[in-house]
Amino acid sequence: MSNGARMRSLVTGRVAAIAGISALALTACGTGGGTGGSGGEDGDVVLEFAQWWEPELPDGEFRALIDQFEEENPGITVELLSGPYASTKEQVLAGAAAGTMSDVVGLDGAWVNDFAKQGAIADLSALMDEDGFDDSQLVSQVAVDGSTYMIPVVNFVYPMFTNDDLLSQAGVTAPPSTRTEFADAAQQITALGDNTYGWVLPLSLEAPNGVQNDVMSWVWASGGSMLDDGQPALTDNPDVESGVQFVADLWEDGVVAPGSFTMKEQDKVEEFTNGRVGMMIDSLAHVTTIQEANPDLQFSISAIPAEDGYTGERGIPYASWGIGVAENSEHKAEAMKLVEFLLSTETNTQLSSIANAFPGNTESVPDFVEDNELFATAFEIYQDGYPANEFTGLPVAEELMRQFGEQLQKTLNGDQSVDDLLTNAQQEWESEF
Amino acid sequence: MFTSHVEQKQQRDPVVAPVGPGRSGPDQAAPADRPPARPGWERLKRRLTPYGFLTPTGVLMAILMLTPIVMVIWYSLLDGVITNKDSQLVGFDNYAEVLTDPVFYTAVRNTLVFTVSSVVAHFGIGLGFAMLLNTPLLSNRTKAFFRVIYVLPWLFTVAIIAVLWRLLLNPNGVVNYLLGSVGITGGQTEWLADPSTALAAVTFINIWAGYPFFMISLLAGLQGIPRDLYEAARVDGATPFQQFRNVTLPQLRPIIISMALLDFIWTTQQFALIWMTTGGGPINATEMLSTFTYKLAFSRYEFSVASASAVIVLLLSMVLAFFYVRHQKARD
Amino acid sequence: MATLTPTPARTSSTPALRRPPSKRGQKALLLVALVIGAMFAGLPVLWMLASSFKANSEIFQSPPRLVTPGFSFDAYTSILTDPVKLRFFGNSYLVAGAVTLLTLLVAVLAAYAFSRYEFRGKKIINVVIVSVQAVPPITLLIPYFGLVVALRLYNTYPGLILTYMVFTLPYAIIMMTGYFNTLPRELDEAVKVDGAGPLTALWRILVPISVPGLVSVGVYTFMIAWNEFLFALTLTRTEDMRTVPIGIQLLMGQHSYNWNEMMAMSILGCIPVLILFLFFQRYFIGGMTAGAVKV
Secondary structure (H helix, E strand, O other): OOHHHHHHHHHHHHHHHOHHHHHHHHHHHOOOOOOOOOOOOOOOEEEEEEEOOHHHOOOOHHHHHHHHHHHHOOOEEEEEEEOOHHHHHHHHHHHHHHOOOOOEEEEOOOOHHHHHHHOOEOOHHHHHHHHOOOHHHEOOOEEEOOEEEEEEEEEEEOOEEEEHHHHHHOOOOOOOOEHHHHHHHHHHHHOOOOOOEEEOOOOOOOOOOHHHHHHHHHHHHOOOOOEEOOEEOOOOOHHHHHHHHHHHHHHHOOOEOOOHHHOOHHHHHHHHHOOOEEEEEOOOOHHHHHHHHOOOOOEEEEOOOEOOOOOOOOEEOEEEEEEEEEOOOOOHHHHHHHHHHHHOHHHHHHHHHHHOOEEOEOOOOOOHHHHOHHHHHHHHHHHHOEEOOOOOOOOOHHHHHHHHHHHHHHHHOOOOOHHHHHHHHHHHHHHHO | OHHHHHHHHHHHOOOOOOOOOOOOOHHHHHHHHOOOOOHHHHHHHHHHHHHHHHHHHHHHHHHHHHHHHHHHHHHHOEOOOOOOOOOOEOOOHHHHHHHOOHHHHHHHHHHHHHHHHHHHHHHHHHHHHHHHHOOOOOOHHHHHHHHHHHHHHHHOOHHHHHHHHHHHHOOOOHHHHHHHHHOOOOOOOOOOOOOOOHHHHHHHHHHHHHHHHHHHHHHHHHHOOOHHHHHHHHHOOOOHHHHHHHHHHHHHHHHHHHHHHHHHHHHHOOOHHHHHHOOOOOOOOOOOHHHHHHHHHHHOOOHHHHHHHHHHHHHHHHHHHHHHHHHHHHHO | OOOOOOOOOOOOOOOOOOOOOOHHHHHHHHHHHHHHHHHHHHHHHHHHHHHHOOOHHHOOOOOOOOOOOOOOOHHHHHHHOOHHHHHHHHHHHHHHHHHHHHHHHHHHHHHHHHHHOOOOOHHHHHHHHHHHHHOOHHHHHHHHHHHHHHOOOOOOHHHHHHHHHHHHHHHHHHHHHHHHHHOOHHHHHHHHHOOOOHHHHHHHHHHHHOHHHHHHHHHHHHHHHHHOOHHHHHHOOOHHHOOHHHHHHHOEOOOOEOHHHHHHHHHHHHHHHHHHHHHHHHHHOOOHHHHHHOO
């Protein structure tokens, strides 16, 4: 018996005992207008799709894509349930525990392992097999124990953004491509004074993804890895050590903008947009936001600097809008149709174009790659390197970032050395695996 | 003999004496006035009446509050509930895990500092503002204007309060700008991001957001103090401060105690404000029982351990509630 | 403050020493204090108001300015012309209003029992009512959600209303019990002598006298229901059931915040509440209870 079902029977048992009283309580309050229920017209299937994407996209555009799906699939209606990104995880969790999870759910790579272990999301490998879906066209799949549970629909990569004006004022002619160049540039920009800093590092413990995008990215960009055969390998790992040491040195040099310990990704972008930091590692999703907010700001995009002398491929961090199917869904086949629709070459091209993201389908080429120079550069960087996000699919991935973030804060605060940081984080991580 | 005069007054004047339950209540006094028909039935009815009044509350609380709490207590005895398909009964292992975690004690300490400072300041500011707004010296219109301003912090949802104060306290924010231009600070203080100021900063935000609750209730309470008590005190030559200490405070005492207790309990479980400003950091500086429990549940996925932590908090507050109820009884 | 140190008798000897400041001086002092208090309370809100008129790019500008070149009402128009967002407001009012009325109704009954009767289990019920509030709601979320689904209250107004009543009732009961305790029993007994039951005594005598208490409890109840986020989000599913706090959070995107609309939405949300408060605040103005109680 699934966990959700067990819990439900527990609840219903207790409810039955007090059914009479509860009915009384309800009538006392009158029955208001709830819509509830997911039954559609006769024979129609109503799919619920819970995600945070719709409010992120221009008004009505995501709905338009879904309308297209409904047109192509008569008999299936899709109800879009949108929630705030920051609370999506709790909602999916509560829904899974009560057996009311939406048929199709938007997922972040950091949650997949937990939801899969909970039995909340369905094994997509099996569903794809049943359907005869050709998964070779997928850029990536997120698997737990060998089975796919999430497919990234679009990916937001995190290259380095540099403020052209600040760099030239500081006498830096080209965006740095090695760590030494980066550290020098950061110092020169900070030396401009007037509350200007070289780099910005969001380490909020509320949203700890800065550890992934702004810290570990240094390791991945030089071909390093924080894992060894799927297990944490933070200690005795020169790549990780030098990457983290580099971040600590930048901090020591005073080139990091103040407020790091509670800064979130959204704040980081504001600092850059307002011309107070020269360089940041950030999501491509922000390019248009920055251009709209500060049309005068001249900035470039380049690969994250690597260790001096490194010539291999550079890993580039990314975040995905992933998709999964609920284990408790009664319409898995129809749900899979929606998944396949979103990942089809044509739809995926459209979706990645409106989201300013890179497609999850290998064949799709979003419009902006041709129209927008910055995106074209980014696409090159993306294709030259490899997408690297080792947190995706790990157990309690968000907690791993948070634990590392907390240890890093201690180090930056001067309470412990980088070695201690890595030893402690390694210990904490091992206990979670 | 100013004090004793007031006490006498209180005894004489039943209006202000807090009438305790059970003393000369209607259940004892009323029947004497009525024809004693079917005494057994009457007595039963009388005995059941209070339960009748409590039924709606009881039904609601039993179904919607006690049921989930009982489930949480049950979860706390299981192993890996929600995430495991078959969780086993493990007794008090989860409690041991919470109680051996050093972060738990940091959380307890921070929660205490945060809560006690918040409650004291809520009370102080709330009472101060209520007294200012209760003055007979100003016109009603002026007072109405200030009342509206003073109640403002209360009208916003926590998410907005958190976002607003993050903006205000940003290193480049307006607070630093103002303090810097006056020359009080260097101009880029990281109020929330510096481990040494973070706890004070979130406490300040919580004080700002919460004092109107005290203010409103105390304002209503001040209206209930009979004027003649003040007149009597003035006749006895009491200074305004003496009037405050010997009339106002004792008269407000029942309200103050109830509110302080409730505020204490609410503040200990304040979660959203802390989570959305500091996330419990930097390092552990603002880790509270609520954020600690949240992380156990939704970040580490340890619902059983989180439930154990919640039950510990529940037990602690039951002790507090017990003393409160006993205190009330003693006063009666 | 708990110990009352008896002051020595000095009824006639001291007044000359402490010359009270003049009426005008007192008034000036009072106004200064009020203005300082108002700055503490109001300046952050003023900043919120100012931010709602800024362009999003100006929110983080340094040095910060109250009024910026990008001043516009865009944030307000985009909210007020969006039927989805207007519905959030409607939902919030409906839910908060219903919670307030029902909480007061249920709490008054319970408070009457606590104030006027002695009965078995009173102490236990009291301890339970006070302490259940201490459980962090976030830990109750998952079992509570299952319960609401099982009761078929998921995504309904009654679901939200009953949930908020659970949060607001303990406070309302405790406060109303306190108010009733300050009212003399002779009041209700006078009615009962005429042969009326306890309900009549409660509704005809106690409730009318307790209006200031009811209003302050009502204001509190309304605010809790109005501002609650976590359960509003979890217990509703569709857009037509969502409330203002969720609407505000929806503006906090994964990648960037819509600062000015967030601020505008919370300003718009508070205006009707302020009007309501202005309307009811006459009950706080002096004399009402003091006069009424002296029968």
